[in-house]
Amino acid sequence: MLKKKFSFKKLGFIAILACTIMAVKPYLAKAYTSDLGNGTYQNPVMYADYPDNSVIKVGSTYYMACSSISYMPGLPILKSQDLVNWEICSYAFDRIDTGMSGIDKTHADAYNLVGGKNVYANGCWAPSLKYHNGTFYATFASLDLGKTFVCTKTGDMGFGGWTFTAISGIGYAHDADLFFDTDGRVYLINGGCNVTELTSDCKSVKPRGINQKIFDGGNTHDGNRIFKKNGYYYILSTPQKDGSSQRIEKAWRSRSLTGPYEQTIILDDGANHQVCVVDDGSYNWAMLFEDKGAVGRIPKLAPVTWINNWPMIGINGVGKVPLIYNKPSAGNGIKSPGTDDDFSAQGYVLSQWQWNHNPDNSKWTTSERPGWLRLKTSYAPDLLQARNTLTQRIQGPTSSGYVKLDATNIKPGQIAGLSAFHSKYGYIAVRNDNGTKKLVQYNVTGTESSVNLINNTVYLKVAADCNAQTAKFYYSYNGNTWTPLGSTLKMDFFYKLWFVGYRFALFNYTTASDTSGYADFDYFKFSPTIAGAKIH
Incomplete structure (x- = not known):
């Protein structure tokens, strides 16, 4: 059972999240928007990593679930009134750990970054989101755990209140979609293509139910989605x-x-794929995503044209995703996931953030120094094994993020800063080398540049160009005049390595034995530009 507690310590807080975001200081910067303000939208609908989209409509609201891989809290769910403007409204679980639905310590160690283990390419893959008789169902499979899970929530969508259960009698069900048939029976459809009948609560395989391969979709049968229309x-x-x-x-x-099944191609458009035809009663819209390099896999919206009872994608069913098209509905204004955070809310951070793995909740706080995020120190051999790395998505086509860091309590061996975070990461940070504090820019390829730190209050910035696939690093002592440091990072993205795009990441760890130090971050600010001098 998933407790009504977030990995951000207090999940009850997010019931007032909208008010909190509205109260953020005037420096709040908007990200890319798809809504052109004249009744049309441009693709992508979000220029950030929200892959494996599963979209439903409940009442007048659309909900979208996406993969989260290793990041916690997991399985983000967003809401929209028009399929164009989206906000994060929930996560289906806050962590994956020992004792949850039979998960043993050996597997949980990887989620806790213990013993050199990690789950950067594993975790929550390709969820399915459905709504049936007053209950939301979010299913996902985890290859590393060898299990398929169902998370359920009754009543209104929001943060907290989810249960977490491994589906009994089935192991890993690849890219499975949950399906409630009109006769009351319920199934999982997964790669291959296989159908497995479940019990009515979706928590176990139904004895003597349908469990068979219904056609051969090959070994690359990804992103399975099922719906029923006109028989x-x-x-x-x-x-x-x-x-x-x-x-x-x-x-x-x-x-x-x-x-028996017949088939046809409904979309043939470069890196656009994994279509979810939206169950809104008419099935005239589809959400899908595009593999877009360093920024990740970005969601797109396309009309569905029904031709000879086939759901053809694109205007007039041409099999292409339009660049600009009419919005499905008027909606209720420009919306997007949050970006900035001044860490003024005690006990939590805002919903756009996810930890790189399960957080160690004893090692971070926004309460000990009000208005600051304090990351306490743990040992790690390198950044990828450091716990409590706090991340949010880099956004395209360009974006920058910067932090104000108080490095007063960074002890020898400790390093804290801001990263363009991925398997092939780069960062700018303060490192204490045997009592001498230095500003360090490092790329995982091994290149490093450093200068001595002259003030414990320092600003660190990452500027990402998602078209050029590069990130540059800067520091400042006043937050206005920026000095470049080190070499440009080539943001090299190979989707099978991590399955997610690059992120801004705040981190603190030590390679020494003294874990008494800590790093204080006053705020994180975002900009959709990569101007070298200022961010406003």
């Missing part, structure tokens, strides 16, 4: 195109769940 069962998936790395989207249909 047809439709199953969508993304196989490779002609054995290449490029993907296409196929639809299979049948009058019977178990087949």
Whole structure:
């Protein structure tokens, strides 16, 4: 059972999150927006890493679930009134740890970054979000745990109140989609393509229920989605195109769940794939994503044109995603996930943040020094094994983030700062070398530049160009005049390595034995530009 407590210590806080965000200081900077303000939108709908989209409509509100891989809290859920403007409104779980649905310590150690283990490419893959008889169901599979989970929440969507259960009788169900049929029966449809009938509570495989392969979708049958319209069962998936790395989207249909099925290609448009036709009663819209390099996998919206009972993607069913098109509805104004945080809320940080793995809640606080995030020190051999690295998505096409850091209590061996975070990361930080504090810019390729720190209050900045796939690093002693340091990071993204894009990340760890130090961050500020001199 998932407690009604967030990894940010107090999940009850987020019931007032909207008010908190509105109260943030005037420096709050807006990210990229898809809404053009004239009844049209441009793709992508968010220029940030929100992949494996599963979208439903409940009442007048759309909800979208996305993969979270290793990041905690996990399985983010966003809401929208128009499929264009999205805000984070929930996470289905706050951590994955020992004792949760039979998870043992050996597997949990990887989620806690213990013993050199990690789950950077594992964790929560390709969730499915459904709503049935007053309950939300979010399912996902974890290859490293060998389990498929269902998270449920009854009543209104919001933070907290989710249960967390491993589905009994089934192991890892690849990119599975949950499906409630009109006759009351419920199924998982997963890669291959297989159908497995579940009990009505979705917590176990139904004895003597349907459990069979219904057609051969091949080994690359990703992003499975199922819906029913006009007497047809439709199953969508993304196989490779002609054995290449490029993907296409196929639809299979049948009058019977178990087949026989016929198929056609509904989308053939470069790196755009994994279509979810939105269950809004009309099935005239589709959410999908594009592999976009360092920024990650970015969600896009396209109309669905029904041709001969096939859901063809794009204007007039051309199989392409439009650059600009009419919004599905008027909506209620420009919305986007948060960016800035002044850490003024005691006991938590805002919902755009996720820890790199399960946090150690004894090692961070916003209460000991009100208005500051204090990251306490733990040992780690390098940044990737450091716990309590606090991240939010880098955004395209360009974005910058900077922090104000108080380095007074950084002890010998300790390093704290701001990273362009990924497997091939770079950072700018303060490091204490045997009592001498230095500003250090480091890239994981091994390049390092440093200068002596002349003031314990310092500003650190990362500027990311997602088109050029580069990040640059700067420091300042007044927050206005910036000095570049070190070399440009080539943000090299290979999706099978981590399956997620680059992030801004605040971190603190030590390679020495003294763990008494800490780093204080006054705020994080975001800008959609990469101006070298200022961020405002």
